[in-house]
Amino acid sequence: MKLPLTPPDQNTFLQRLLSQQPEQLAQLLMTGIGPCDAKGQYLHWDKLRHLNPPAGMTPELHWAAIKMARKKLSRSVPLYNKNQQAFSYCIPDTLMRHLLWISEQATGSIEADGVVRDTKIRQQYLISSLMEESISSSQLEGASTTRRVAKELLRSGRKPMDHSEQMIVNNYRAMQFIREYRYEQLTPLLVFELHRILTEGTLDAADQDKAGQFRTSADDICVFSQDDVLLHVPPKSVELEQRLQAVCDFANALDETDDQFIPPIIRAIIVHFMMGYDHPFVDGNGRTARALFYWIMSRANYWLMEYISISRVIRKAPARYMKAYLYTETDDNDLTYFLDHQLEVIREAINDLHQYLSRKMQEQRESENVLNRSSLQGRLNHRQRALLEHALKHPGHEYTIREHQTAHDVVYQTARTDLMTLSDHFRLLRKHKIGKKDVFIAPADLNRIISKMPA
Incomplete structure (x- = not known):
């Protein structure tokens, strides 16, 4: 990374204008330039020096005008750099x-x-x-x-x-x-x-x-x-x-x-x-x-x-x-x-x-339509509905009790009951044992299974 060029010292520049080019100092004091460039950008000298200055101004004079405008808006805060100079902002x-x-x-x-x-x-x-x-x-x-x-x-x-x-x-x-x-x-x-x-x-x-x-x-x-x-x-x-x-x-x-x-x-x-x-x-x-x-x-x-x-x-x-x-x-x-x-x-x-949110709302509406047209309407809690809405979009996805617990911030037993009900009672998820852990898999034909469920 290239370090930004430190701006010209404002006091030194103004003193030079006063002694060598007083007419430019008068121009500087009369200018209507604000704290940003013509596009409204708050530019550092490292970038501003490469732009074309306003007519009749040098890049240094343009910078001096911008700095004067910034100082009028500037407010200090009770925090300091390592040289005990206050930070400020506008x-x-x-x-x-x-x-x-x-x-x-x-x-x-x-x-x-x-x-x-x-x-x-x-x-x-x-x-x-x-x-x-x-x-x-x-x-x-x-x-x-x-x-x-x-x-x-x-x-x-x-x-x-x-x-x-x-x-x-x-x-x-x-x-x-x-x-x-x-x-x-x-x-x-x-x-x-x-x-x-x-x-x-x-x-x-x-x-x-x-x-x-x-x-x-x-x-x-x-x-x-x-x-x-x-x-x-x-x-x-x-x-x-x-x-x-x-x-x-x-x-x-x-x-x-x-x-x-x-x-x-x-x-x-x-x-x-x-x-x-x-x-x-x-x-x-x-x-x-x-x-x-x-x-x-x-x-x-x-x-x-x-x-x-x-x-x-x-x-x-x-x-x-x-x-x-x-x-x-x-x-x-x-x-x-x-x-x-x-x-x-x-x-x-x-x-x-x-x-x-827009994408999630659209996905949610599509999944809700599938669930609302089925006999599951009113038989699932919001956590189970959320899981099935996800499963409808992600066939083959694996769910665990701990993941469900974390996703909904509930206790382990509540998460376990949610998943066991979906797998053992409604037969909507396929339950497998991996070691000592139960893993619940979304079947590829979940949409068809839901649509054909008896009332």
Whole structure:
């Protein structure tokens, strides 16, 4: 990865204009240029310098005008870089549109479809989404397991077989931990526990005792690209206790007065950034940062965020994710670059959810038509119907009691009764014994069997 070029120093540039080209300084002060380019993009100098500037301006003068516009909108936050310089952000029109769109989507518009509003179906989608984020976040950090195998791992509850599978199980447990403790105040101890859950059994042999603990001065922690380019040197370990407390205080300050208000989604993204910037642990910093994003959004009652996977979107273009960090670090601690990137990620993840729900609704209607025309109408519970709807689309699929238990968050005996009834009473699934475990298989002609069932 090529490092972005650091922008020209604003003060040096303005002093040069004042002494050598005062007429250009006057032009700069009179310009109506805003914080974004003509297309509404919040560009870093590394990109802007390649564009044609407005007539009569050099790229440097264009950049100076943009920076002046940004400073007028800029707001600092009580978080600092390793040189004790405050981070700041601004919300230009482009970001405001993202914020309004996401807020509208995340406060209940999907409920009108009736799919997520149904509590029983909602629980199924929630469990599926927790699995999706757990898998994608692990893959972003190097886990090599396929989604199919990973979902089988989580649904079956079997013991992880390697490092990649352990990462996925840990991420899933962490997402469940967040749901359980989401209304608690965020503290360093809770962050340590979250990190311990995320990294249990996945750290190098020499670091096994560092799960849920700060890195030390003996840990040479730097961030490198895949081609070994040094991207970031985090703050010193001696500063981490104070820095993590400041991040927790910032995360907890959701109920501020109007003149200090920071939208919860902005606050959550900034916490995400700070955990990546500080890199307080020997490993698992990215997973912890993304998990804390979900924590804050959940505390702020953005219920839809429980159903989306930001890691799956980030994984499509990990270089853009890293560049968003680098743009902030190289341009006066301007968090707007990272905010812009993450808001786009969230929008894409929400759009993916819409498409997923539309597809699921269509599949559900088709399967319901088969079941509603049969004599099974009114004789199955919602879990059994959901399994048969899946089986109608996946002939030959194998189901186990543990998978059914996990998918619907019920006790083992309830899951066993569901499957035994479908196999032994209704004869809709074929039951086989593999070792000591019962496996239930969807027959290829399930549609025909259902349609010919006697009343």
